[in-house]
Amino acid sequence: GNSVTQMEGPVTLSEEAFLTINCTYTATGYPSLFWYVQYPGEGLQLLLKATKADDKGSNKGFEATYRKETTSFHLEKGSVQVSDSAVYFCALSSGGSNYKLTFGKGTLLTVNP
Amino acid sequence: DTEVTQTPKHLVMGMTNKKSLKCEQHMGHRAMYWYKQKAKKPPELMFVYSYEKLSINESVPSRFSPECPNSSLLNLHLHALQPEDSALYLCASSQVGGQGTQYFGPGTRLLVL
Numbered sequence: 001g002n003s004v005t006q007m008e009g010p011v012t013l014s015e016e017a018f019l020t021i022n023c024t025y026t027a028t029g030y031p032s033l034f035w036y037v038q039y040p041g042e043g044l045q046l047l048l049k050a051t052k053a054d055d056k057g058s059n060k061g062f063e064a065t066y067r068k069e070t071t072s073f074h075l076e077k078g079s080v081q082v083s084d085s086a087v088y089f090c091a092l093s094s095g096g097s098n099y100k101l102t103f104g105k106g107t108l109l110t111v112n113p
Numbered sequence: 114d115t116e117v118t119q120t121p122k123h124l125v126m127g128m129t130n131k132k133s134l135k136c137e138q139h140m141g142h143r144a145m146y147w148y149k150q151k152a153k154k155p156p157e158l159m160f161v162y163s164y165e166k167l168s169i170n171e172s173v174p175s176r177f178s179p180e181c182p183n184s185s186l187l188n189l190h191l192h193a194l195q196p197e198d199s200a201l202y203l204c205a206s207s208q209v210g211g212q213g214t215q216y217f218g219p220g221t222r223l224l225v226l
Binding site for chain 1 (some may be wrong): 119141146153154155156158161163168169201203205207213215216217218219220226
């Protein structure tokens with residue numbers, strides 16, 4: 001079956017620090033990969049996505065590259081801000097008639113001024 | 114426009130009450146979803162509607178009753194809930210097909226007393 005493993009949090013960084021949140025996956029076929037962000041008290045927002053190998057998703061300074069050879073989709077940002085404090089979920093969708101998103105457990109990021 | 118709206122934002126109900134959660138999207142998506150999210154956990158899929166027909170029920174107790182009256186609306190009817198049903202209920206929508214990107218609403222935070 002499908003699974004997503006992302007680094008355990010919480011992650012605490014100072015403003016302007018470099019961020020990496022690791023995500024690896026197991027899936028049949030050719031999944032689409034996603035990063036969702038959940039700010040305190042809110043729903044999930046799509047942060048970025050990639051639908052095939054070597055695609056790079058990017059948004060709001062965040063980037064992630066679909067690496068089929070290492071089955072990874074690590075999230076990076078060069079300089080985090082206090083406003084980036086949130087929970088980040090890595091997820092995959094394996095297509096076909098399967099509508100299910102498989103989520104990682106989530107990583108809580110706190111950015112201090 | 115990638116907006117999914119949900120009402121109400123907060124709901125408190127007793128175990129004998131009947132209430133409904135509402136979700137709306139105007140992106141032309143023909144797949145709509147209900148998820149349940151407990152604190153510090155990823156969302157768990159409850160139901161999927163495709164072309165206004167129920168296509169997936171993840172063995173959800175019958176005290177939760179979904180309804181899709183048209184392609185833009187999704188309801189979740191609640192009756193005789195238990196305190197353990199207290200959670201954030203998220204609606205999402207996507208294009209039909211398993212790799213359609215899911216867009217989430219802000220959620221309804223439900224407290225069952």
